[in-house]
Amino acid sequence: MAVDELDTRILRLLLEQPRTSVREYARLLGIARGTLQARLDRLERDGVITGTAPSLSPAALGHPVLAFVHIEVTQGHLDEVGEALAAVPEIVEAFSITGGGDLLTRVVARDNAHLEDVVQKLISLPGVVRTRSEVALRERVPHRLLPLVESIGRSARR
Numbered sequence: 001m002a003v004d005e006l007d008t009r010i011l012r013l014l015l016e017q018p019r020t021s022v023r024e025y026a027r028l029l030g031i032a033r034g035t036l037q038a039r040l041d042r043l044e045r046d047g048v049i050t051g052t053a054p055s056l057s058p059a060a061l062g063h064p065v066l067a068f069v070h071i072e073v074t075q076g077h078l079d080e081v082g083e084a085l086a087a088v089p090e091i092v093e094a095f096s097i098t099g100g101g102d103l104l105t106r107v108v109a110r111d112n113a114h115l116e117d118v119v120q121k122l123i124s125l126p127g128v129v130r131t132r133s134e135v136a137l138r139e140r141v142p143h144r145l146l147p148l149v150e151s152i153g154r155s156a157r158r
Contacts, residue, residue, distance in 0.1 A: 008153030063108035066136040070101035077127030084125045090118045
């Protein structure tokens with residue numbers, strides 16, 4: 001999907017000021033509210049904007065431990081295991097991957113003992129052969145999309 005300079009300005013505002021009204025965004029951008037709404041609708045329809053939910057902190061919710069758990073799956077059981085992972089609340093993301101393992105999960109836990117319990121639960125799932133865990137020590141680059149949006153915007157101006 002082509003994102004032009006106005007789209008980039010809209011996305012930047014949404015990321016920097018997520019709790020502002022559509023009317024205020026239009027005022028800040030110097031465009032008509034209808035124009036902004038049409039752009040927002042298109043960006044949503046095209047899958048660029050995927051939600052408006054607040055960003056939550058697992059640590060503030062009592063789960064400060066973050067681990068990346070690689071899961072090796074028995075041949076032919078990837079979908080079955082993927083569905084079972086969705087029932088584990090401590091798994092906040094899961095991806096099919098290439099390389100060592102078949103799935104990569106992002107797991108949050110209250111402490112290391114809780115993490116071990118979650119990993120043991122994963123190992124007991126039908127179709128799971130083995131797991132390998134890596135505990136995150138410190139976040140070095142928080143989840144962000146603004147630099148990517150700005151890069152795309154620079155490309156759109158050329």
